[in-house]
Amino acid sequence: MSVATLQHADVHGAHDAHHEHHHHETFITKYVFSQDHKMIARQFLITGIIWAIIGGLFSVVFRLQLGYPESTFPWLEDILGHWAAGGKLKPEFYYALVTMHGTILVFFVLTAGLSGTFANFLIPLQIGARDMASPFLNMLSYWFFFLASIIMFCSLFVQTGPASGGWTIYPPLSALGDASSGAKIGMDLWLVSMAMFIVSSLLGGLNYITTILNMRTKGMSMTRLPLTIWALFFTAVLGVLSFPVLLSGAILLLFDRNLGTSFYLSDIVIAGKILPNEGGSAILFQHLFWFLGHPEVYIILLPAMGMSSEIISVNSRKPIFGYMAMVGSLFAIAILAFLVWAHHMFVTGLNPFLGSVFVLLTLLIAVPSAIKVFNWLTTLWKGSIRFTPGMLFAIGFVSLFISGGLTGIFLGNSALDLHLHDTYFVVAHFHIVMGVASFFGMFAGVYHWFPKMFGRYLNNTMAYIHFWVTIVGAYLIFWPMHYEGLAGMPRRYYDYSNWESFKMFGGLNEFISFVAMIVFAVQLLFVFNFFYSIFKGRKVTTLNPWGSNTLEWTTPIKPGHGNWVGEIPEVHRGAYDYGKDGKEFIPQNTPVGENESHH
Amino acid sequence: MKEFLMVALGALIFVVIFQIAKASEYVSVLKGEEKTRKQNNRINAFLLMGLLVFGLIGVWYCNELFYGKTLFPQGSASVEGESLDQMFMITTTVTGVVFVLTQILLFWFSYKYQETDDRKAFYYPHNNKLELLWTTVPAIFLTVLVVFGLKYWFKITADAPKDAIVVEVTGHQFAWEFRYPGADKMLGKKDYKLTTSKNNLGVDFNDPASKDDIHVNTTMHIPVGVPVKMVINSQDVIHDVGLPHFRLKMDAVPGIPTTQWFTPKFTTEEMKKKTNNPNFVYEIACDQLCGANHFAMRGVIVVETMEEYKKWLAEQKSEYDALFEKKAPAPTPDSNATKQTAQVLPVQK
Numbered sequence: 001m002s003v004a005t006l007q008h009a010d011v012h013g014a015h016d017a018h019h020e021h022h023h024h025e026t027f028i029t030k031y032v033f034s035q036d037h038k039m040i041a042r043q044f045l046i047t048g049i050i051w052a053i054i055g056g057l058f059s060v061v062f063r064l065q066l067g068y069p070e071s072t073f074p075w076l077e078d079i080l081g082h083w084a085a086g087g088k089l090k091p092e093f094y095y096a097l098v099t100m101h102g103t104i105l106v107f108f109v110l111t112a113g114l115s116g117t118f119a120n121f122l123i124p125l126q127i128g129a130r131d132m133a134s135p136f137l138n139m140l141s142y143w144f145f146f147l148a149s150i151i152m153f154c155s156l157f158v159q160t161g162p163a164s165g166g167w168t169i170y171p172p173l174s175a176l177g178d179a180s181s182g183a184k185i186g187m188d189l190w191l192v193s194m195a196m197f198i199v200s201s202l203l204g205g206l207n208y209i210t211t212i213l214n215m216r217t218k219g220m221s222m223t224r225l226p227l228t229i230w231a232l233f234f235t236a237v238l239g240v241l242s243f244p245v246l247l248s249g250a251i252l253l254l255f256d257r258n259l260g261t262s263f264y265l266s267d268i269v270i271a272g273k274i275l276p277n278e279g280g281s282a283i284l285f286q287h288l289f290w291f292l293g294h295p296e297v298y299i300i301l302l303p304a305m306g307m308s309s310e311i312i313s314v315n316s317r318k319p320i321f322g323y324m325a326m327v328g329s330l331f332a333i334a335i336l337a338f339l340v341w342a343h344h345m346f347v348t349g350l351n352p353f354l355g356s357v358f359v360l361l362t363l364l365i366a367v368p369s370a371i372k373v374f375n376w377l378t379t380l381w382k383g384s385i386r387f388t389p390g391m392l393f394a395i396g397f398v399s400l401f402i403s404g405g406l407t408g409i410f411l412g413n414s415a416l417d418l419h420l421h422d423t424y425f426v427v428a429h430f431h432i433v434m435g436v437a438s439f440f441g442m443f444a445g446v447y448h449w450f451p452k453m454f455g456r457y458l459n460n461t462m463a464y465i466h467f468w469v470t471i472v473g474a475y476l477i478f479w480p481m482h483y484e485g486l487a488g489m490p491r492r493y494y495d496y497s498n499w500e501s502f503k504m505f506g507g508l509n510e511f512i513s514f515v516a517m518i519v520f521a522v523q524l525l526f527v528f529n530f531f532y533s534i535f536k537g538r539k540v541t542t543l544n545p546w547g548s549n550t551l552e553w554t555t556p557i558k559p560g561h562g563n564w565v566g567e568i569p570e571v572h573r574g575a576y577d578y579g580k581d582g583k584e585f586i587p588q589n590t591p592v593g594e595n596e597s598h599h
Numbered sequence: 600m601k602e603f604l605m606v607a608l609g610a611l612i613f614v615v616i617f618q619i620a621k622a623s624e625y626v627s628v629l630k631g632e633e634k635t636r637k638q639n640n641r642i643n644a645f646l647l648m649g650l651l652v653f654g655l656i657g658v659w660y661c662n663e664l665f666y667g668k669t670l671f672p673q674g675s676a677s678v679e680g681e682s683l684d685q686m687f688m689i690t691t692t693v694t695g696v697v698f699v700l701t702q703i704l705l706f707w708f709s710y711k712y713q714e715t716d717d718r719k720a721f722y723y724p725h726n727n728k729l730e731l732l733w734t735t736v737p738a739i740f741l742t743v744l745v746v747f748g749l750k751y752w753f754k755i756t757a758d759a760p761k762d763a764i765v766v767e768v769t770g771h772q773f774a775w776e777f778r779y780p781g782a783d784k785m786l787g788k789k790d791y792k793l794t795t796s797k798n799n800l801g802v803d804f805n806d807p808a809s810k811d812d813i814h815v816n817t818t819m820h821i822p823v824g825v826p827v828k829m830v831i832n833s834q835d836v837i838h839d840v841g842l843p844h845f846r847l848k849m850d851a852v853p854g855i856p857t858t859q860w861f862t863p864k865f866t867t868e869e870m871k872k873k874t875n876n877p878n879f880v881y882e883i884a885c886d887q888l889c890g891a892n893h894f895a896m897r898g899v900i901v902v903e904t905m906e907e908y909k910k911w912l913a914e915q916k917s918e919y920d921a922l923f924e925k926k927a928p929a930p931t932p933d934s935n936a937t938k939q940t941a942q943v944l945p946v947q948k
Contacts (some may be wrong), residue, residue: 024722075602092891166888172853173836173890179772180890266854269801270772270835282837282852316712317720325730347839347886348850349857351754356749363741370737371730373701378729380708382721386636387643387713395647395709402701402900406694407740413748416690418755419846420684422839422886460627460639461620468646475654485667488843490886493894501843501882504668521609525616538624579720 025561033143035135036561040142041121042453045446048113049527060520062097065089067513068256069495069506083161083334091494095164096182098492100156102167103190105435108152110300112145114442115239118303119208119232121449125552128217128569130562135209136162137203144200148193155189163190166492168293171264171285175256178271188257191250208236217551219571223327224588226318226550226575227313230327233305235299242295242338249288256280282335290341290532297434298337302330304441305372305401308394310575311448312376314548315391316383317584319576327369329375336365346414347421355414362412369405370482373398384579389463389548390448395520396471397440403475404433407482421494425485428478434563436474443467445531451545455539455558462529466522473519477512484508506522549575549587619669637714644713645740652707653700665715670843675872676881676902677709677861680846682751689747693740708905742891755847759828759860769800770838770851772890775883775898776800777819781917791834797922804919818899821824821863822908828860838896841886844870865900 013299023232034040064073065088072087083093120138124131125191132138155162165174165183169190177184212233216225225233256277264285265277313320342350342358376398385391407429410416420426443466450458489502496509544553551571555563568590577586581597627635666672675681712718767778767786778800780786787802787809794801802809821827831840833851840859842846849859871879883898903911 002686073602075749089893090891095888095891095893136634164891170837170887174886176836179836268835268853269791272796274794280855281855283855285783317714319722319724321723322725322730325725347848349852349855352753356758358750359752360745363745366741367734367738371734372732375730377704377708378699378723380705381710382723383708383712384714384718384720385640385644385709385712386649387640387709392643392647395705402698402705404784406698409694409744410687410690413686413690415683415748415751415755416687418848419687419843421848423843434864439659442925459620459624461623462616464639464643465616465620469943471650475657478663480665483661483669486668486886487670488841490841490884492888495894498895499882499884499897500876500878500880501884508665521613525613528613528617528622554893579722581722582719584720 002472005362011041015286015291017067033139035131035139037120037132037135037138038453038561038563040138040383040560041117043142044112044116044120044145045453047146048109048117049530051104051113051149052106052528053525055101055109055521056523058097058101058104060517062089062094062101063516065494065512067510068236069497089494092164093161093569094488094494095166095180095492096186099164099166099169100152100162103152106296106300107148107183107194108145110435110438110442111201111239111296112197114300114303114438115208115232115235116142116145116204116230117442118307118445119204119447121453122228122552123208123211123232123408123554124215125452125559125563126213126229126338126550126575127212127220128551128571129211129215130568132389133215133240134207138207141200141203141207144196144203148196149190151193151196155193157184157188158189160186161183162186168286168289170289171253171256171282172268172270175264176268176270176274176275177250177257186256191254191257193256194250195247198243198250201243205236205240205243208232209240212236217568217571220266220588223324224574225572226306227309227323227326227330228303228306230330231302231309234330235302238295238299238302238314238337242299243290246292247290249285249292253285283345286345286348287341291338293344294341294542295337297430298333299442300434300438301401302333304397304438305330307377307445307448308397308441309372309376311377311390311394311444312398312548313576313578314448314546315386315388315394316380317385317386317547318379319578319580321381322371323574323576325371326375332368333365336361336368340365340412343412343414343417346417353548359412359414363409365412366405370402373402373405388447389458389460389514390444391442391468392464392467393444393447396467397437397444398438399471400432400437400474403479404429404431404437407432419488420485422483422490424481424489424491427490428481428485428489432474432478436478440471443470443526448546449552450530450533451540452552452555452559454534454537456533457540457545458533458537459529462525463486466526466529469522470519473515473522474489476515480508480512544587547585549585551588554589555589611866615770620713639834640714644710648710651703651710653698653888654702654734665679670846673870675844676865676870677845677847677862678864679755679861682754683846686747686751690744693744755859759858763860764821765828765830766821767832768819768840768851768895769832770840770885770889771834772836773885773892773896775817775819775896777815778802778918779813779912779915780808781810781813783811786830787812794834802918804923810919812919813912813915813916814921815915817897818901820901820903820908820911822870822905823902825905826860826862828858831857831859832883836889837887837888839886840898841884842881842900843859843884844881854909863905866904867900868903 074087076084077087084092095297160181162182163186173179174187179553205548212229252263256263262277264282265280268275309326340362343362366493370496411420411429420535447458447463484505540557551569554569571588572591573588575588580586671684675684765780769776778786785808788806789801790803791801793803831849831851833853839848840851845861847859847861849857849938871877881900885893885896
């Protein structure tokens with residue numbers, strides 16, 4: 001952020017060579033309180049993986065209840081005690097699991113685990129920088145995330161249970177201890193944890209933006225940036241502008257809970273008590289929440305888009321089709337992400353005119369999304385495609401993004417939302433387009449950059465099994481849910497068997513639960529492959545195993561702190577000169593030849 | 600026991616996969632990594648094609664299995680909902696075509712342009728005309744959908760027709776309550792501070808309009824063919840009056856009343872025949888997470904003919920009478936009611 005960040009690459013080089021001679025790293029500074037962006041990335045990734053296992057496991061447990069509402073599981077009581085008395089989950093705990101599943105996966109895995117990992121890892125490596133603008137803030141960013149993780153983890157064990165009002169924590173349900181047992185101390189811990197999380201996200205985001213704007217190597221103009229960097233840039237901007245709004249919303253909620261204010265409360269009678277709160281608006285919270293909540297969807301999705309773009313281009317051996325259109329559509333999506341939040345609130349009694357504006361802006365997002373899809377398709381067209389595991393997940397990402405994106409056209413249209421709102425149609429929509437698709441982008445990134453992260457390859461056979469079971473399983477789980485939604489089946493129900501209108505889906509729910517367990521088991525195979533390969537994987541022996549143009553592959557196989565030995569390479573071209581002038585690929589640091597054609 | 604066996608089986612499969620994975624790595628070294636890579640490429644390209652074919656068959660099969668269970672074959676049970684069904688079909692057609700087309704292109708390109716020994720990637724960085732094409736075409740289709748959608752949206756969110764029957768719906772953890780205005784067609788005023796265990800909606804019985812109001816729990820009755828306007832309240836947390844058969848949904852927010860209206864098209868009895876289900880019932884589903892028993896917050900709507908409805912209405916006692924009649928046989932409306940309310944209030948805690 002200072003003048004120092006604007007120094008030329010060669011100055012950095014001299015400084016770091018000097019630096020390494022005199023500084024010996026201890027275990028603590030290398031692995032724990034590390035300021036190396038690559039180590040911080042690994043810390044985010046591994047913490048994210050641990051959270052993903054916990055969050056995924058929660059979904060398996062609550063799917064047991066949904067799939068087998070008549071059965072009891074005595075071993076559940078052994079583990080969960082009174083929350084599963086008689087081997088059957090209590091509704092309150094079921095909702096706690098649903099809430100924590102959403103919270104963990106949206107924030108801790110697909111925000112911190114995804115952006116935290118790849119923004120940290122790729123930004124300095126791909127733009128040609130020794131490290132982040134502020135390595136110290138970067139380290140703090142991880143440790144605030146760690147603190148948030150610890151607090152959230154502790155909230156799982158409090159006597160009244162963790163938060164259970166849904167990951168969207170709408171008050172008054174989340175504001176009043178009398179409304180549910182999850183709205184007692186568990187909710188306070190949730191809010192404090194999220195406050196820490198937001199601090200982490202802001203420290204990270206400011207760093208990413210500053211680094212991208214100021215620390216690009218010589219020749220790396222903004223229009224030569226790989227699309228991963230553009231995507232991570234817009235992601236950081238979204239986070240920095242929208243997370244503070246959630247923070248203020250959460251603080252006001254803490255006040256309402258503990259200090260007797262009435263920001264969100266009015267005219268309430270609960271548990272036989274007439275509350276004195278007047279004049280607040282429960283809807284105000286939803287505005288504050290979704291002002292983050294909607295950009296959050298794109299905070300999750302954009303990095304996956306960026307990485308998939310990069311991986312598809314590299315493995316098709318073709319330039320990404322329409323680079324400028326890809327950047328432009330990322331920009332359009334980022335802007336529109338701020339202007340559509342109330343489409344989550346069509347049925348709150350929103351002013352119909354305001355609703356109509358949000359319909360228009362929401363459906364407008366389909367235009368840049370369509371551009372991206374068609375550009376990915378054209379990138380594949382007439383390529384020479386190599387199906388590395390990363391590439392398969394990137395193709396899977398595009399398929400899921402299409403499937404889940406199109407159902408957004410139903411939900412974004414307020415008139416149809418009247419029927420589909422808060423049904424399984426919504427569950428299917430957002431799990432496909434934001435949940436599974438982003439996971440696919442994340443997996444693509446892990447498979448593609450694992451060799452750079454750890455100097456070894458993941459096992460291919462396990463990777464292929466992981467991909468094929470996951471994509472087939474994901475469609476089997478979420479596709480039929482659309483039909484449940486079309487029947488009006490509400491989400492967040494503990495049991496449907498007493499409902500004449502919804503009970504006919506019992507068999508389908510059982511099928512979905514069964515597939516979910518298999519898909520979860522295969523994710524464990526991935527986790528095993530991941531940790532096994534860190535230590536025992538096949539070693540990387542070439543600098544540039546995928547034949548990629550970007551700068552991270554010009555570093556040593558296991559780059560030290562400072563990334564490049566000697567000078568940082570100078571950049572002479574964009575990131576996507578694949579197949580140009582008959583050459584398979586031309587790395588960004590290759591000077592422009594005299595006879596090179598211009599496009 | 601069954602669970603343990605399944606876990607053991609899972610672990611066994613895990614070990615087998617791991618051994619195969621290890622072995623395949625050694626085999627690839629022996630065979631030559633380049634050769635293995637090409638072989639894997641062919642297999643995966645083939646599998647992607649398989650995913651497309653079986654995926655599309657699966658989409659069709661899933662529709663065969665479950666479309667009949669959705670609410671669309673039986674049609675909307677409200678007059679207004681017909682437009683929604685129509686719009687749903689238009690949207691499904693448009694997005695369906697795009698879905699099939701793009702998925703086919705995605706997997707077909709992947710298969711067709713898999714790496715082979717003699718293939719060279721075609722250098723094709725951009726084409727402004729093409730990009731303009733797939734910016735404008737989606738924009739045009741979306742405009743059509745927005746226009747259709749907003750037309751319906753403004754109709755259904757506009758004020759209910761003047762002749763609509765008004766029913767007040769109140770949600771609380773975890774039940775629905777309904778109030779009918781009675782002969783004067785006016786609902787008595789409420790104040791949440793007047794709430795007691797008996798007067799649990801907090802009705803102000805000083806208001807003369809409250810005297811003939813009817814208060815029922817869980818099941819509401821409405822006549823067929825007449826617009827019904829719901830005035831929706833919540834007493835504690837946010838609930839939602841979800842009416843899947845009538846294609847409507849509206850949140851119940853404490854402190855902020857909302858409304859929705861519709862015209863029922865078929866009586867419950869007609870729907871029983873129409874759906875071939877003797878147990879058919881119009882259900883009100885709470886569609887906003889409201890606490891532990893959210894999933895059991897069920898209401899019922901009985902749609903009947905006007906005669907039946909009038910008969911039912913005539914049989915109901917007004918809430919005022921039900922609460923005060925026996926204690927004070929001939930209440931002089933004003934003073935007496937105030938006393939009663941005041942007496943009951945402090946007792947409740």
